[in-house]
Amino acid sequence: MKAAAHPLARGQRPGLGQERAWHIFLWANTFGLGALFVVAIASLLWKGGAKATFLTWYPTPLSGAPGEQGMRVLLGLCFYGVLGWGVFRLWPGRARLSAGRQRHLQLALIALVVMAALAFNDHLPRFLLLMPKEGSAGGGVGPMLWNTVTAAVVSGLVTLPIGVGAALYLRYYARPSPILSALRVALDTLASLPSIVYGLFGFLIFVVQLRAGYSILAGALVLGLLNLPLVVSVSEESLASVPRALEEASLALGATTAQTIFRVSLPVAWNGILSALVLSTGRVFAESAPLIMTAGTTVSRVQAYAWDPSRGGATLAVHLWYVNNVGLSPDRAEVSAATAAVLVMLIALTNTLAERLRRR
Amino acid sequence: MSAEVSLLPVSSDPPHRRRSFGEPLARLVFTFAALLVLLSTLMVLGFLAQRGLIGLWAIGPAELLLGADWRPELGRFGGRPLLFGTAVSAALALLLGGAPAVLAAIYSVELAPAPARRAMERLMALAAAVPSVVYGWLALVHLVPAAAQVGGVLYGDGAPGGEGLAVSGVLLGLMIGPTVFLLSASAFAKVPKDLREASLALGASPLHGALYVVFPAAWRGVVGALLLGFARAAGETMAVQMVIGGARQLPLHLFTPTTTIATQLVADMQNARPGTLASDALYAMALVLLVFSALLVVFTRRLLLGGQK
Amino acid sequence: MGSVSKLRTVELTVRYGDKIGVADVSLEIPERQVLALIGPSGCGKSTFLRALNRMNDGAIGVEVAGRVELDGVDVYGGDVDPVLVRRRVGMVFQRPNPFPKSIYENVAYGLRIGGRQKRSVLNERVEHALGRAGLWDEVKDRLHTSGTDLSGGQQQRLCLARALAVEPEVILMDEPASALDPIATERLESLIKELGRSLTVVIVTHNLGQARRVSERTAFFYLGKLIEVAATSELFEHPQQRKTQAYLTGGFG
Numbered sequence: 001m002k003a004a005a006h007p008l009a010r011g012q013r014p015g016l017g018q019e020r021a022w023h024i025f026l027w028a029n030t031f032g033l034g035a036l037f038v039v040a041i042a043s044l045l046w047k048g049g050a051k052a053t054f055l056t057w058y059p060t061p062l063s064g065a066p067g068e069q070g071m072r073v074l075l076g077l078c079f080y081g082v083l084g085w086g087v088f089r090l091w092p093g094r095a096r097l098s099a100g101r102q103r104h105l106q107l108a109l110i111a112l113v114v115m116a117a118l119a120f121n122d123h124l125p126r127f128l129l130l131m132p133k134e135g136s137a138g139g140g141v142g143p144m145l146w147n148t149v150t151a152a153v154v155s156g157l158v159t160l161p162i163g164v165g166a167a168l169y170l171r172y173y174a175r176p177s178p179i180l181s182a183l184r185v186a187l188d189t190l191a192s193l194p195s196i197v198y199g200l201f202g203f204l205i206f207v208v209q210l211r212a213g214y215s216i217l218a219g220a221l222v223l224g225l226l227n228l229p230l231v232v233s234v235s236e237e238s239l240a241s242v243p244r245a246l247e248e249a250s251l252a253l254g255a256t257t258a259q260t261i262f263r264v265s266l267p268v269a270w271n272g273i274l275s276a277l278v279l280s281t282g283r284v285f286a287e288s289a290p291l292i293m294t295a296g297t298t299v300s301r302v303q304a305y306a307w308d309p310s311r312g313g314a315t316l317a318v319h320l321w322y323v324n325n326v327g328l329s330p331d332r333a334e335v336s337a338a339t340a341a342v343l344v345m346l347i348a349l350t351n352t353l354a355e356r357l358r359r360r
Numbered sequence: 361m362s363a364e365v366s367l368l369p370v371s372s373d374p375p376h377r378r379r380s381f382g383e384p385l386a387r388l389v390f391t392f393a394a395l396l397v398l399l400s401t402l403m404v405l406g407f408l409a410q411r412g413l414i415g416l417w418a419i420g421p422a423e424l425l426l427g428a429d430w431r432p433e434l435g436r437f438g439g440r441p442l443l444f445g446t447a448v449s450a451a452l453a454l455l456l457g458g459a460p461a462v463l464a465a466i467y468s469v470e471l472a473p474a475p476a477r478r479a480m481e482r483l484m485a486l487a488a489a490v491p492s493v494v495y496g497w498l499a500l501v502h503l504v505p506a507a508a509q510v511g512g513v514l515y516g517d518g519a520p521g522g523e524g525l526a527v528s529g530v531l532l533g534l535m536i537g538p539t540v541f542l543l544s545a546s547a548f549a550k551v552p553k554d555l556r557e558a559s560l561a562l563g564a565s566p567l568h569g570a571l572y573v574v575f576p577a578a579w580r581g582v583v584g585a586l587l588l589g590f591a592r593a594a595g596e597t598m599a600v601q602m603v604i605g606g607a608r609q610l611p612l613h614l615f616t617p618t619t620t621i622a623t624q625l626v627a628d629m630q631n632a633r634p635g636t637l638a639s640d641a642l643y644a645m646a647l648v649l650l651v652f653s654a655l656l657v658v659f660t661r662r663l664l665l666g667g668q669k
Numbered sequence: 670m671g672s673v674s675k676l677r678t679v680e681l682t683v684r685y686g687d688k689i690g691v692a693d694v695s696l697e698i699p700e701r702q703v704l705a706l707i708g709p710s711g712c713g714k715s716t717f718l719r720a721l722n723r724m725n726d727g728a729i730g731v732e733v734a735g736r737v738e739l740d741g742v743d744v745y746g747g748d749v750d751p752v753l754v755r756r757r758v759g760m761v762f763q764r765p766n767p768f769p770k771s772i773y774e775n776v777a778y779g780l781r782i783g784g785r786q787k788r789s790v791l792n793e794r795v796e797h798a799l800g801r802a803g804l805w806d807e808v809k810d811r812l813h814t815s816g817t818d819l820s821g822g823q824q825q826r827l828c829l830a831r832a833l834a835v836e837p838e839v840i841l842m843d844e845p846a847s848a849l850d851p852i853a854t855e856r857l858e859s860l861i862k863e864l865g866r867s868l869t870v871v872i873v874t875h876n877l878g879q880a881r882r883v884s885e886r887t888a889f890f891y892l893g894k895l896i897e898v899a900a901t902s903e904l905f906e907h908p909q910q911r912k913t914q915a916y917l918t919g920g921f922g
Contacts, residue, residue, distance in 0.1 A: 006742045007740075008742050008744065008746070008750060008753050008754055009749065009753075010748055011750070012750075012753070013565075013750060013753060015782075015783060015784055019568075022567055022571075023471070026466070026467040026471065026567075029460050029463045029464055030464035030467040030468055030480065033460055033464045034480055034483055036534070037483055037484070037487040037534075040495075040498055040534075041490070161393065162396050162397065163393075165389060165392070165393025165394065165396075166390070166394040166397045168393075169391055169393060169394040173387055173390055173391060174394070179394075179395075179398070182398060183394055183397060183398050186397055186402070187397065188658065188661060189405070189657075190397075192591065192653050192654045192656070192658070193595075193650060193653065194592075194597070194622060194649060194650075194653055195595065195597065196597040196622045196625055196626065196649070197404075197408065197595075197649065197650050199626075200408065200625065200629065200642075200646050201403075201404045201407060201408060204407050204408070204411065204643075205403075205407065208634040225400055225404070228397055228400075256382065256383040257383065258383045258385075258386035258387070259382065259383075262386075282489055285491065286490070286491035286492065286493075287491075288491065288493045288598040289598050289626060292598065293626065293629065318493075320491075320493045320494065320497055321493045321496070321497075321601075321602065324497055324500060324602060325601070325602060336501075340494045340497055340498075343490075343491050344494060347486070347490055347491065348486060350489075351486055351489050355485075474729060552766070554762065554764060554766035555766060555768060557724065557760075557762065558767075558828065558831070559768075559778070560724065560727075560755060561724065561755055561759055561760035561761075561762075561832065562755070562756075562778060562831065562835055563752055563753070563756030563757075563759075563779065563782060563837075564778075564779070564782050565752050566727070568782055572778070572781075573768055573778075576769070577768070577769050
C-alpha cells in the first residue's frame with residue numbers, strides 16, 4: 001500500500017500543522033469544559049447522593065410537627081414512584097412484553113408504590129424526613145422540601161393562567177397598537193431583570209408596604225412574576241407551531257376563535273406549554289436571592305408541614321446558602337453536599353421531563 | 361414576531377352564527393391576562409424607581425456612582441466599590457467562562473461528531489439549570505482554599521482568606537458558561553447549511569469554514585450570548601456573596617475581599633429600616649443595576665433583530 | 670470520443686441507510702467538455718454529482734462503494750485528503766449561496782485558504798475570476814458591497830466566480846439555473862459553454878433544452894442507474910434505450 005505519494009494524498013496541504021494545532025486546542029477546550037461540569041456534578045452526587053437517597057433500616061422518629069405523617073406518605077409516593085418508574089424504564093425485559101402485559105405491570109407497580117409509601121414512609125432517607133438543626137449535627141431538610149413544593153405549586157398557579165392567557169392574547173387577539181408594543185417591552189424588561197431586583201420588589205411590597213412579614217406566598221408570587229416572560233414566550237412558540245391548516249379547518253366549520261383555541265390550538269400546543277411550566281418549576285427550585293428577601297431563611301417548628309402558604313420558610317436552595325453562611329451546625333459540609341445533591345437530582349428530573357414534553 | 365400578530369380573523373362572522381358569550385368572554389380574559397403582565401411590570405419598575413429616585417436625589421448621582429466609601433450606617437453612600445466589584449467579576453466571568461464556552465460551542469456544532477455534540481448540549485442544558493447556590497457552595501469548598509494558597513504565594517499576608525474577585529470571577533464564569541454555550545451553539549446551528557457546503561466545495565477544511573464562514577455569519581448571536589451572560593453574571597447574588605468576602609472596600613488585587621451591588625443589596629437590606637436614607641440608597645443602587653441590565657438586554661435584542669432582516 | 674478521461678467512476682454505489690441512491694454507475698468523464706446529467710427527479714443524479722468530490726462525507730448514514738478516479742487516483746482511497754480533492758473539483762449549487770461577505774471577499778475566500786496572499790496578487794486573481802464568470806463589468810465599482818445584495822443571477826455567477834478563483838480542474842454544477850429567471854439562465858448557459866473549452870464541467874439539469882444547449886455529452890439516469898450515455902446530439906436524436914426514449918418524449922418525468 002505504500003505507493004509513492006500521489007497528488008491527493010494526506011499531509012501535503014499547506015497550513016496543515018496550524019490546522020492540527022487549532023483542532024487540538026478547540027478539542028481540549030471543549031473537552032475540558034465538559035469534563036469540568038461532569039466532575040463537578042458527579043462529585044456532588046458522590047458526596048451527598050448516598051445521604052440523600054439511601055433508605056434506612058430503622059424508622060425515623062416523628063418530630064411532632066402537625067401534618068408530618070401526611071407529608072411522609074406524600075414523599076414516599078414521590079420517592080418510590082420515581083424509583084419504580086426508573087426500574088420499569090430500565091428493565092430490559094420490558095420490550096418483550098405485549099402492550100396489555102405492560103399495562104398490567106404498570107398497574108401492579110403503582111399499587112406497589114402506594115403500598116410502599118403507606119408502609120415504609122418512616123424508612124425513607126432520614127435526611128429527607130428530619131427537621132433541620134441549627135447548632136448540632138444530624139439535621140435534615142424535611143420542611144425545606146415541603147416549602148419548595150409549596151412555592152413551586154403556588155407560583156405555577158400564578159404563572160400558568162396569566163402566562164398562557166397573555167400568550168393567547170398575543171397570538172390570536174392582539175393587533176398592532178401602543179398597548180401591544182408596550183406589552184412586548186414589558187416582557188423584555190421582565191426577562192432582563194436580575195432576580196435580586198425581583199427580590200427587592202417583593203420585599204418592598206409584601207414585607208415593607210403590606211407588613212405581611214416573610215411568607216412563601218410572597219416568594220411564590222415574586223417567582224411567578226419572574227417566570228412570566230419564560231412561560232409567555234414558550235407558550236407563544238408552541239402555539240405558533242400549531243399547524244395553521246388545523247385552525248383554519250376549525251374556523252371554516254363555523255367555530256369562533258375562542259372555540260378554536262380551546263378545542264384545537266390548546267390541545268395541540270399543550271405539551272409545549274407544560275414544558276414551560278416544568279422549566280419554570282425548575283427555576284423555583286433554583287432561585288435563592290428573591291426568596292431570601294421575601295420568604296425568609298428559617299423554618300418554624302409548628303408550621304413546618306402546614307398547608308398555609310402564608311407561612312415563612314426556606315426552600316432547599318435557600319437552605320444551602322443559609323447552612324454555609326449563617327448556620328452553625330458542625331456537619332454543614334455533609335448537609336450542604338446532601339442538599340446540593342437533592343437539588344441537582346430535582347433539576348435533572350425537571351429538565352428531563354421538560355425535554356420529553358417538548359419532544360412529544 | 362410582531363409582524364404576524366393576528367393570525368385568525370378577529371371577528372369571524374359565519375352566517376349561522378349562534379349567539380354566544382364565549383367569544384367576548386375569552387377575549388376579555390386573555391386581554392386581562394396581558395394587561396396584568398403589563399401592570400405588574402409597571403408596578404415593579406414604579407415602586408423601585410420611586411424609592412430609588414428618592415435615594416438618588418438625596419445622595420446625588422456623583423457620590424452614588426463615584427464615591428469610594430460605602431458605609432450606610434455612617435451615612436456614607438459611595439458606590440464605587442460595589443460597581444467596581446460587579447463590573448470586574450462579570451468581566452472576568454466573560455473572559456474565563458464566556459470565551460471558552462463560545463469556542464466549545466463552535467467545536468461541538470461544527471467539528472465534533474453528532475453524538476458528542478448531543479452529549480455536550482445535554483450536559484450544558486443540565487449545567488445551566490443547576491442552581492447558582494450549588495455552584496456557590498462548590499466554589500466555597502473547592503476554589504476558596506485554592507485561591508487562598510495562590511494568593512498567599514502571590515501576595516503573602518495580603519491575601520488572607522482567598523475570597524475575592526478571582527474566585528467570584530471563576531465562579532461566575534462557570535455559571536454563565538453553559539448558558540453562553542447553549543445560546544451560541546444555537547446561533548451557529550442557525551447558519552444555513554448552504555454556506556458550509558459552499559466553503560467545503562472551495563476546498564476549505566471544516567475548521568476553516570467554521571472559523572471564517574460560520575463564525576462571522578453568526579457573530580450577532582455570539583455577541584448576544586456573551587452580553588446576556590454578562591448581564592447574568594452582573595446580577596448574580598447569593599453565589600457571589602458566598603465567595604467574595606463581603607468587605608466594603610475597593611480591592612487591592614484579585615485576592616482581596618470586596619463586594620458587588622447585588623451582594624451588598626442582600627446584606628444591607630435586612631438591616632436597613634424602611635424609609636431611611638440607608639434603605640433608599642439600596643433601592644437607588646438596585647435601580648442602577650436594573651437600568652444597566654435592561655439597557656444591555658435591549659441592546660442585545662436590537663442586535664439580534666438586526667440580523668434577521 | 671478522442672479525449673482523455675479526467676474523471677471516471679467505476680461501479681459507484683451510494684447508499685443512505687438502506688436506500689440506494691446511486692447503483693453501480695461506471696462512467697467516463699472526458700477532459701475539457703461539458704457533460705450533462707439528466708433524468709427525472711430523485712433519480713440519483715445529484716447524489717452521483719456530490720459523490721464525485723466527496724461532498725457527502727459529513728452526512729450521517731451515507732455509504733459509498735466503488736471508485737471515483739481523478740486523473741487515475743481513487744478519490745475514496747484510504748490516504749486521500751478530501752479537502753485536496755475539493756480544491757481540484759469545485760462545485761456550484763442549486764440555490765445561489767454567496768457568503769454574507771463583500772463581493773471581493775466572496776471571491777477571495779478560496780484564495781486565502783492556503784495562507785496569506787499579497788494584496789496585488791489577490792486583486793488580480795479576483796478580477797480574473799469575476800471576469801471569467803462574466804461579472805466583472807457589473808460589479809467592479811462595488812466590490813466591497815455585500816454579495817447577498819446582488820440579484821439572483823448575479824449571485825449565481827458570483828458563486829461561479831468564487832469556485833473558479835481557486836482554479837479547479839473540474840466544476841460540478843447541481844441544477845445551477847433552477848432558481849434563475851430565463852435571461853439570467855441564458856447568461857449562465859453561455860458561460861458554461863465557454864468554460865467547457867478550458868475546464869471539465871459536469872452539470873445536473875432538469876431542463877432538457879439546457880442539456881442540449883450546453884453539453885457535448887449527456888448521460889441519462891433513472892432510478893439510480895446510468896441508463897445511457899452518448900454525445901448529446903446522438904442521445905437526443907437516436908436514443909438507444911427505450912427508457913431514454915420515453916423520458917425524452919415526455920413519457921414520464
